[in-house]
Amino acid sequence: MSKENKGVCFAKGFTAGAAHAGIKEGSTKDDLAIIYSSTPCNAAAVYTTNVVKAAPLKVTKEHLSNGRAQAIIINSGNANAAAMNGELHAIETAQKVAEVLGLKPEDVLVASTGVIGQELNVDAILKTLPKIELSNENSEAANLAIMTTDTKTKTCGMSFELNGKECHIGGICKGSGMIHPNMGTMLAFITTDAAISSEMLQKALKANVRTTFNRISVDGDTSTNDMVIVLANGQAENEEIISEGKEYKQFFFALHQVMECLAIQIAADGEGASRLITCTVSGAKTEDQAETLARSVVSSSLTKAAMFGRDANWGRVICAMGYSGADFDPDHVDIAFGSAKGEIVLCKDGRETKADDDVAYEILGEDAIDILITLHEGNERATCWGCDLTYDYVTINKDYRT
Amino acid sequence: MSKENKGVCFAKGFTAGAAHAGIKEGSTKDDLAIIYSSTPCNAAAVYTTNVVKAAPLKVTKEHLSNGRAQAIIINSGNANAAAMNGELHAIETAQKVAEVLGLKPEDVLVASTGVIGQELNVDAILKTLPKIELSNENSEAANLAIMTTDTKTKTCGMSFELNGKECHIGGICKGSGMIHPNMGTMLAFITTDAAISSEMLQKALKANVRTTFNRISVDGDTSTNDMVIVLANGQAENEEIISEGKEYKQFFFALHQVMECLAIQIAADGEGASRLITCTVSGAKTEDQAETLARSVVSSSLTKAAMFGRDANWGRVICAMGYSGADFDPDHVDIAFGSAKGEIVLCKDGRETKADDDVAYEILGEDAIDILITLHEGNERATCWGCDLTYDYVTINKDYRT
Numbered sequence: 001m002s003k004e005n006k007g008v009c010f011a012k013g014f015t016a017g018a019a020h021a022g023i024k025e026g027s028t029k030d031d032l033a034i035i036y037s038s039t040p041c042n043a044a045a046v047y048t049t050n051v052v053k054a055a056p057l058k059v060t061k062e063h064l065s066n067g068r069a070q071a072i073i074i075n076s077g078n079a080n081a082a083a084m085n086g087e088l089h090a091i092e093t094a095q096k097v098a099e100v101l102g103l104k105p106e107d108v109l110v111a112s113t114g115v116i117g118q119e120l121n122v123d124a125i126l127k128t129l130p131k132i133e134l135s136n137e138n139s140e141a142a143n144l145a146i147m148t149t150d151t152k153t154k155t156c157g158m159s160f161e162l163n164g165k166e167c168h169i170g171g172i173c174k175g176s177g178m179i180h181p182n183m184g185t186m187l188a189f190i191t192t193d194a195a196i197s198s199e200m201l202q203k204a205l206k207a208n209v210r211t212t213f214n215r216i217s218v219d220g221d222t223s224t225n226d227m228v229i230v231l232a233n234g235q236a237e238n239e240e241i242i243s244e245g246k247e248y249k250q251f252f253f254a255l256h257q258v259m260e261c262l263a264i265q266i267a268a269d270g271e272g273a274s275r276l277i278t279c280t281v282s283g284a285k286t287e288d289q290a291e292t293l294a295r296s297v298v299s300s301s302l303t304k305a306a307m308f309g310r311d312a313n314w315g316r317v318i319c320a321m322g323y324s325g326a327d328f329d330p331d332h333v334d335i336a337f338g339s340a341k342g343e344i345v346l347c348k349d350g351r352e353t354k355a356d357d358d359v360a361y362e363i364l365g366e367d368a369i370d371i372l373i374t375l376h377e378g379n380e381r382a383t384c385w386g387c388d389l390t391y392d393y394v395t396i397n398k399d400y401r402t
Numbered sequence: 403m404s405k406e407n408k409g410v411c412f413a414k415g416f417t418a419g420a421a422h423a424g425i426k427e428g429s430t431k432d433d434l435a436i437i438y439s440s441t442p443c444n445a446a447a448v449y450t451t452n453v454v455k456a457a458p459l460k461v462t463k464e465h466l467s468n469g470r471a472q473a474i475i476i477n478s479g480n481a482n483a484a485a486m487n488g489e490l491h492a493i494e495t496a497q498k499v500a501e502v503l504g505l506k507p508e509d510v511l512v513a514s515t516g517v518i519g520q521e522l523n524v525d526a527i528l529k530t531l532p533k534i535e536l537s538n539e540n541s542e543a544a545n546l547a548i549m550t551t552d553t554k555t556k557t558c559g560m561s562f563e564l565n566g567k568e569c570h571i572g573g574i575c576k577g578s579g580m581i582h583p584n585m586g587t588m589l590a591f592i593t594t595d596a597a598i599s600s601e602m603l604q605k606a607l608k609a610n611v612r613t614t615f616n617r618i619s620v621d622g623d624t625s626t627n628d629m630v631i632v633l634a635n636g637q638a639e640n641e642e643i644i645s646e647g648k649e650y651k652q653f654f655f656a657l658h659q660v661m662e663c664l665a666i667q668i669a670a671d672g673e674g675a676s677r678l679i680t681c682t683v684s685g686a687k688t689e690d691q692a693e694t695l696a697r698s699v700v701s702s703s704l705t706k707a708a709m710f711g712r713d714a715n716w717g718r719v720i721c722a723m724g725y726s727g728a729d730f731d732p733d734h735v736d737i738a739f740g741s742a743k744g745e746i747v748l749c750k751d752g753r754e755t756k757a758d759d760d761v762a763y764e765i766l767g768e769d770a771i772d773i774l775i776t777l778h779e780g781n782e783r784a785t786c787w788g789c790d791l792t793y794d795y796v797t798i799n800k801d802y803r804t
Binding site: 049320 | 454732793
């Protein structure tokens with residue numbers, strides 16, 4: 001298996017394109033992207049659990065009710081959530097894409113990201129759509145177009161074999177702020193040429209969302225627009241996966257790798273972040289227990305601020321575990337911090353080890369920090385990803401709209 | 403009714419004292435406080451729900467098992483949580499106070515606040531305790547001694563009548579960071595000369611914690627040391643309240659006023675805070691629904707950062723409502739922002755009103771901001787309090803231990 005960086009254009013038959021429509025006043029970057037398959041796809045999606053659901057999400061859900069799709073249109077600069085004429089504008093957008101590409105409107109999925117509560121400039125979108133040029137070199141351009149406060153594009157690709165046929169799976173995503181997914185998640189678009197039924201694709205996507213995108217947090221805010229979509233066009237010509245056999249497992253694993261790789265990039269590029277924090281809880285009674293504890297640690301503002309300051313404040317880690325809602329015995333917890341510079345155990349059986357603070361400070365200077373927690377209660381484990389809390393998070397968010 | 407500022411010394415028979423023990427290296431402020439009643443008290447307490455419970459909390463719980471107490475010893479500079487010999491040191495502290503004041507150790511309650519995970523310097527405490535002078539002028543001194551990153555003392559007092567007898571109730575508290583109480587809460591100490599049974603006192607305290615201390619949030623982190631204690635020495639000579647009659651209601655109301663007044667001061671003095679945020683959700687089906695929505699809004703990092711930047715970003719408010727876990731109809735929500743400078747409706751029936759951003763900016767410049775949400779679903783309401791997210795929160799917390 002090898003990973004490639006052609007993102008949504010890595011799998012056979014997929015192209016992408018981007019353009020500048022001027023959706024957000026004053027912004028000159030591309031803000032419109034299309035992902036397209038030359039043949040119809042089986043498709044699956046997972047959405048935000050936020051009660052406030054953006055209009056494009058409702059339209060996408062309806063268009064996906066038959067498990068089929070062929071194109072995705074995405075805009076940044078406006079979330080089209082709690083916005084005037086939201087569904088109308090999302091439908092108009094899908095219709096225009098269908099017209100331009102010669103598809104049925106229900107085969108076009110719609111996604112948006114940006115400010116909540118303002119009416120979408122749909123005229124700018126409709127005018128710009130016909131100008132978008134599709135090519136299999138444009139994954140990066142599409143990736144740039146869907147970014148908001150992201151500082152880096154986020155892409156991943158992987159090839160693997162099914163019944164002797166070479167298959168590909170790749171994706172792009174955007175994150176940055178309002179990242180604390182629950183079931184659904186920020187925007188991620190994944191394409192594959194593997195042949196797999198809509199039902200099995202949905203099953204694989206849902207299970208993998210739980211262990212990847214739902215295990216990251218930037219600021220504890222779950223967005224109104226979170227959405228992960230997978231398109232599978234079957235152009236790899238493997239025998240279609242329709243049940244849970246060996247091929248499903250292979251596909252599942254490849255999908256997991258791509259989704260985890262994208263999720264980690266979102267956590268690392270959280271708004272204002274200077275460090276990726278990876279928290280692994282092991283020795284747990286259940287995976288749920290481990291996940292709840294790890295998520296609470298990477299979501300704690302106090303732990304995140306301490307990581308920014310390179311302060312090995314394990315007291316805040318055990319405190320965040322304590323209010324997570326998961327039960328555990330605090331008197332048997334071990335906590336270590338690690339990075340490329342080494343590892344240091346700061347807490348053994350719930351008490352300080354009197355480890356050297358200077359060594360800890362050196363370890364915490366790296367870009368990627370591990371918080372390693374052992375419960376000594378069982379054999380289950382889970383990893384969650386987050387980032388530190390910095391001055392830049394406040395700078396970015398104190399006047400995001402203006 | 404009048405409010406006074408004598409805090410824990412406002413009620414008859416109560417004195418307080420403070421001293422510097424040097425618990426946290428390098429700190430020169432007072433870090434030890436005693437609150438004392440000249441006669442035995444009925445007492446009640448509510449504690450943190452954090453699974454990691456500080457040692458003093460365990461000792462206090464045991465000492466309170468008979469519903470009686472006469473003194474409280476509090477230290478700042480060290481939380482004595484997840485610390486070596488934690489319970490031993492808490493017990494030694496109670497014993498020393500008992501010896502100095504001529505009490506039984508089980509009539510002494512213990513509370514701590516400060517860094518988690520370091521062994522308490524109990525020798526410094528034991529040496530300093532005998533030097534503490536008690537006086538009814540010392541509530542403010544005790545208040546200063548229990549502060550950590552608090553920038554202001556927090557005190558409240560109120561007098562009222564029960565059966566023609568003048569009663570007093572007063573309190574002090576500390577908050578600042580790690581404030582997101584759940585059942586129990588940060589440190590608050592309330593004293594009254596009203597006569598009331600331990601059972602009724604516990605009942606009144608618990609009910610009022612729900613609508614006061616449990617409705618504030620600074621950073622979403624629930625501490626290991628949260629504790630609210632009420633001592634009632636009966637020196638007002640009213641007939642002891644032993645059931646839910648008219649006098650209980652009067653006492654309950656007075657206690658509520660004092661607790662709400664203290665809670666709001668904690669929210670306003672949250673770490674780094676420049677503004678108090680008061681979020682009221684009305685028109686709700688149930689008080690629980692209103693409370694869950696209001697708490698989610700004051701806890702949202704994105705809303706808090708927007709308030710710091712005076713950005714009337716109501717989209718973040720409705721988004722935080724959406725992921726709160728409470729059900730509601732987003733298409734019937736109204737959202738307004740208010741302050742001493744006036745009020746402005748930004749969202750009507752879940753859509754923008756296109757209100758003037760400059761007017762909103764003026765309103766959001768004040769120290770105390772109201773977020774007023776109406777659901778149009780029923781007649782229940784709830785208010786929660788929080789503060790904005792500023793650069794100073796990051797500054798304070800990136801290296802709190804050092």
